[in-house]
Amino acid sequence: MKWLSRSYTWVVMTFLYAPILVLIAYSFNANKSRGIWTGFTFHWYKELLGNSLIMQSLVNTLIIAVISSLLATLLGTMAALGLHGMRGPSKSLIMNITYLPVINPEIVTGVSLMLLFVLFRLEFGFTTLILAHITFNVPYVILNVLPKLRQMDPNLYEAAEDLGCPPVPSFFRVVLPEIAPGVITGLLMSFTFSLDDFIISYFVSGTTSQTLPITIYSMTRKKVSPEINALSAIIFVVVLVVLIIVNINDARIEKKNRRKVGDSFEKKF
Amino acid sequence: MKRSFSLFLAILMLASFALSITAFAVVEVEDTNYYTKYKDAGISISVYNWGEYISDGSDNALDVNAAFEQLTGITVNYSTFATNEELYAKIKGGGASYDVIIPSDYMITRMINEGMLAKLDYNNIPAAKNIADNFKSNQFDPEAAYSVPYAWGTVGIVYNTDMVTGPVDSWDILWDETYSGNILMFGNPRDAFGIALLRLGYSINTEDETQLRQAADELKKQKPLVQAYVMDEIFDKMQGNEAALAPYYAGDAYTMIAENDKLAFAIPQEGTNIFVDALCIPKGSQQKEAAEMYINFMCEGEVAAANIEYIGYSSPNAAALELLDEEILNSPIIYPATEVIGKAEEFLHLSDETNKLLDALWTEIRTNDTNFLNWAMPLLLLVAIVAAFVIISLRKRRKKRQQLY
Numbered sequence: 001m002k003w004l005s006r007s008y009t010w011v012v013m014t015f016l017y018a019p020i021l022v023l024i025a026y027s028f029n030a031n032k033s034r035g036i037w038t039g040f041t042f043h044w045y046k047e048l049l050g051n052s053l054i055m056q057s058l059v060n061t062l063i064i065a066v067i068s069s070l071l072a073t074l075l076g077t078m079a080a081l082g083l084h085g086m087r088g089p090s091k092s093l094i095m096n097i098t099y100l101p102v103i104n105p106e107i108v109t110g111v112s113l114m115l116l117f118v119l120f121r122l123e124f125g126f127t128t129l130i131l132a133h134i135t136f137n138v139p140y141v142i143l144n145v146l147p148k149l150r151q152m153d154p155n156l157y158e159a160a161e162d163l164g165c166p167p168v169p170s171f172f173r174v175v176l177p178e179i180a181p182g183v184i185t186g187l188l189m190s191f192t193f194s195l196d197d198f199i200i201s202y203f204v205s206g207t208t209s210q211t212l213p214i215t216i217y218s219m220t221r222k223k224v225s226p227e228i229n230a231l232s233a234i235i236f237v238v239v240l241v242v243l244i245i246v247n248i249n250d251a252r253i254e255k256k257n258r259r260k261v262g263d264s265f266e267k268k269f
Numbered sequence: 270m271k272r273s274f275s276l277f278l279a280i281l282m283l284a285s286f287a288l289s290i291t292a293f294a295v296v297e298v299e300d301t302n303y304y305t306k307y308k309d310a311g312i313s314i315s316v317y318n319w320g321e322y323i324s325d326g327s328d329n330a331l332d333v334n335a336a337f338e339q340l341t342g343i344t345v346n347y348s349t350f351a352t353n354e355e356l357y358a359k360i361k362g363g364g365a366s367y368d369v370i371i372p373s374d375y376m377i378t379r380m381i382n383e384g385m386l387a388k389l390d391y392n393n394i395p396a397a398k399n400i401a402d403n404f405k406s407n408q409f410d411p412e413a414a415y416s417v418p419y420a421w422g423t424v425g426i427v428y429n430t431d432m433v434t435g436p437v438d439s440w441d442i443l444w445d446e447t448y449s450g451n452i453l454m455f456g457n458p459r460d461a462f463g464i465a466l467l468r469l470g471y472s473i474n475t476e477d478e479t480q481l482r483q484a485a486d487e488l489k490k491q492k493p494l495v496q497a498y499v500m501d502e503i504f505d506k507m508q509g510n511e512a513a514l515a516p517y518y519a520g521d522a523y524t525m526i527a528e529n530d531k532l533a534f535a536i537p538q539e540g541t542n543i544f545v546d547a548l549c550i551p552k553g554s555q556q557k558e559a560a561e562m563y564i565n566f567m568c569e570g571e572v573a574a575a576n577i578e579y580i581g582y583s584s585p586n587a588a589a590l591e592l593l594d595e596e597i598l599n600s601p602i603i604y605p606a607t608e609v610i611g612k613a614e615e616f617l618h619l620s621d622e623t624n625k626l627l628d629a630l631w632t633e634i635r636t637n638d639t640n641f642l643n644w645a646m647p648l649l650l651l652v653a654i655v656a657a658f659v660i661i662s663l664r665k666r667r668k669k670r671q672q673l674y
């Protein structure tokens with residue numbers, strides 16, 4: 001039975017990662033086509049660095065993702081704190097309004113944001129993109145932070161205040177560390193959503209702010225350039241390296257903590 | 270975490286460094302003085318072009334936008350689109366203002382009719398004299414008051430000589446049952462209907478409902494034989510010998526044949542569609558003169574040649590043609606004989622009713638049975654309402670039970 005469960009895991013892994021591996025393999029293909037392998041080359045990586053349109057789009061995407069996810073996290077965390085303190089029907093009303101953008105089809109959000117920005121005569125560009133990204137990111141932050149607030153012992157904050165800590169420092173010293181995992185998850189989720197959003201950005205992007213997904217999409221009349229394979233490979237490797245480093249770091253901290261606990265345990269007895 | 274971040278920064282820095290050292294060749298232009306007007310003005314123009322439709326410096330070719338910036342001191346904000354309709358929506362929406370756009374023939378007519386384009390001042394575009402005589406006046410813009418042609422091409426059939434026996438000289442072959450499952454077809458309505466109409470001997474710009482319905486019937490008949498409705502996937506499928514026949518644009522066919530020598534290209538005798546993409550300035554451009562400078566730059570022989578070599582389509586620019594390789598100029602695929610072009614038809618702007626009919630017929634072709642929408646939507650709504658009621662009543666009952674204990 002064990003081999004069955006193990007092979008099942010591998011099948012799932014293959015389905016998830018085979019496409020990415022194929023893409024990485026073809027980023028080294030000397031031929032422009034995705035069907036024929038003619039030789040190994042770093043050509044597309046070199047071309048990628050020289051392609052100002054793709055690099056500019058990448059930089060735009062990263063700037064928008066960083067700014068919008070940070071602002072969305074700030075806004076979302078504050079909203080979650082407020083929601084946590086609310087009671088009764090007004091709370092459920094606000095909660096439902098919060099859920100709405102999550103279940104709303106992206107294209108509806110995109111078109112309505114476009115109409116809104118046109119109505120307010122905002123020039124499409126970085127501002128509109130960042131505003132739009134914050135809009136669809138905030139709910140994810142709220143949904144990540146609220147459960148953490150619910151899990152938190154409400155007496156902790158009161159205890160801090162009882163001990164003479166003013167409200168603001170006691171929030172930063174007591175509440176924030178408790179909900180930090182939720183806040184960070186929300187931040188990372190909004191960063192990811194912002195990074196690969198196409199539909200909403202498509203409607204609100206302007207002359208100076210084309211993001212990477214839009215650039216790739218616009219290549220489909222002619223042919224998506226293999227430089228995109230190279231770029232995807234680089235992004236995949238960077239993310240993988242970051243994840244590995246974070247995991248190793250976590251493991252080390254845990255080991256250290258365990259040793260500390262062990263030490264104090266030994267000292268006691 | 271810190272270390273990974275600095276690694277990331279290092280990669281970014283490396284990338285930007287590589288960007289800054291990319292060398293671009295200096296272009297030879299006719300009149301360097303002309304380009305000095307805005308040298309230190311610090312202005313910028315926004316250009317909206319098709320994706321992969323400009324020489325971008327790859328393979329040591331000319332980086333057109335960088336060369337323009339270096340020459341004139343004008344910053345180019347460059348962005349890209351995939352379809353004419355997308356371009357139209359962006360301009361019509363009014364959220365962004367562009368200075369140079371490159372729509373195709375029928376879209377140019379539509380934009381002229383709706384007053385969306387600005388008249389060009391040819392005093393600022395002296396290099397427009399490079400445009401070949403046969404492209405100085407086009408059906409879509411008879412006096413060339415609004416547009417300067419950038420690239421053109423025809424539609425024909427790409428086929429695999431190993432899989433197709435017999436001559437390919439008619440659109441009929443796309444309806445031939447011997448190639449069932451090996452035929453690819455255009456994934457957009459205008460091109461697909463164009464082929465069906467040509468096959469029936471009608472104009473590709475017909476507004477006659479019976480003719481259009483007849484064409485739709487033909488496309489429905491063809492559907493069981495079609496392997497897939499595609500656009501750019503065609504490259505991989507044809508180069509990988511996965512399909513035998515596909516209608517596509519001539520310049521792209523040339524690229525495919527260069528990769529796979531079993532492929533060939535033919536323009537059917539019934540006639541074909543010729544398309545022209547042209548440079549225009551939308552009304553409301555804040556930098557019209559700088560935009561005209563950009564258009565002029567695109568008309569310079571060397572620039573136009575670099576662009577057309579990158580795109581692989583045909584050039585309307587006589588000065589560029591002189592700079593191109595003999596091999597390309599003599600290719601009957603990219604520069605077909607005059608008789609072929611004489612028989613080719615441009616797409617014209619259709620009325621709103623015809624466009625709507627086309628869309629409706631296309632949906633009908635692609636989805637076998639659209640009648641289900643009539644009952645499926647109300648049913649879905651009903652199910653959602655019932656589900657909501659059930660959930661609410663279940664919750665209420667549970668709450669009551671909890672209160673009991």
